[in-house]
Amino acid sequence: MIINTLKRFGITTGAAAAAASKASTILLVRNEIPKSVTIPTPIGLRLEIPVESVEKRDEFCCAEVKKFSGDNPDILDGLIIQSCVKFNGNEIEIEGGEGVGIVTRPGLKIGIGERAINPIVKEMIKNAIREVTDRGVKVIIQVPNGKEIAPKTMNEVVGVVEGISILGTTGIETPVSDEDYIEHISCELNSIKTSHKHVVLAPGNTAAKLASKIFDKNTVVKVGDRIGDSIRIASSLFQRIILAGLPAKLLKVYAGIFNTHNSFGDARIESLTHASLLSNVVDHETLIKIANSSSVEEAFSYMTKEQRRVVMKIVAERILSRIRKINDKVSFCVIIFDYDEEELCRVGCE
Known part of the structure; x- marks a missing residue:
């Protein structure tokens, strides 16, 4: 074929x-x-x-x-x-x-x-x-x-x-939202498998760049919106999978949206509001500002760095729980970066 x-x-x-x-x-x-x-x-x-x-x-x-x-x-x-x-x-x-x-x-x-x-x-x-x-x-x-x-x-x-x-x-x-792009991802994952036991999945350019500073750049794959499909393919090939990204895309995964193209849904602000509420570190006034934000970047502008770290750890933990259900025999790790390119949190990476 x-x-x-x-x-x-x-x-x-x-x-x-x-x-x-x-x-x-x-x-x-x-x-x-x-x-x-x-x-x-x-x-x-x-x-x-x-x-x-x-x-x-x-x-x-x-x-x-x-x-x-x-x-x-x-x-x-x-x-x-x-x-x-x-x-x-x-x-x-x-x-x-x-x-x-x-x-x-x-x-x-x-x-x-x-x-x-x-x-x-x-x-x-x-x-x-x-x-x-x-x-x-x-x-x-x-x-x-x-x-x-x-x-x-x-x-x-x-x-x-x-x-x-x-x-x-x-x-x-890059044609990352194209329907056929998953075929390219599959080929790239199979190529990496020949010389590596782990793979890093990054939704976008910035996430891929930041992940390449932590891991071998030859193990980093830019998957675009196709996060769920990429994890499913990778979980049949690798023993360890790292999902590394910026908050906006990963907040969709927090809500269970595994294809993050906007045509499949958008729960970014709702997810961030929910995680902020669970965190017990965000005051009511800031919570209202977050809920009324038009973007994750705007919401983050109302939060302190420490609040971001605590809230995004909650997000990462729920993402980890969700992706483990795809294949419970694979070791998963989730890393979330801030918009200033600092690492906010990582879970499951021990």
Whole structure:
């Protein structure tokens, strides 16, 4: 049987913004119109990205790049990301314009009232521009259809309004939510089994990066939303399985949601409220704030580090209890990281 595991990867909105910024800067500095640009990424890879258009608009030079989502089902696939640049002092100044959402709630890595461009993306944009010029540049990132498409995304749920977020920790979009992705996971798990007795399952890029600092990176598998399916396959292959992730995904598993894609349900805030209530370390006022939060990040902003540790240990213990029912002959361990990348807790890892 031939298994189709050759899936197409995509680029994030952040990579598209960085590519558009480099293309517009090339027109500004060299008076050239590139058909594609190559940009650096935070993970060391370089991406060659097609450029849709480049033109001069008054004092600005502007370029457009089309977001490509590969085989990941994504409402933003094909969306145009635009960057306009002009010379400005000695530094690179990055602003969000029309179609880039505005942050309205705490908990994100962007201040309230600011345009939703992730700090890592801003560094990607700066690094891309610095490959063209050392001069100061003002950059305005815009998404022409951002306002129209935003209601179809999760942005408003986390407190971003009037547009989309410009995101991406790696620049690369992996097809982790695709139905066929589980075939890729199965192949990877079988490959790891040939030389290792344990495996680490990580839902996302950041979790995989943090887990690789603790365990051999060759034992870490990014499983995306398919946590339950991955555990079932891994439990038939390994004697020891470590589930390592950030709070939001694992709070869904706490509630018994083993496919964490939003189409299968969302109980993150309810789970965090429940665990906080059980902890006896969260006061009533903070509990109300947690229950009314729009995201786990916002809820965490109301909690002390110690409260987070106690509450997430309760979460990890219930997750451990749930996944042991999948295969009680396997040794399981659960590790939960905070959003500042510190480890909050681990259970079953002795």
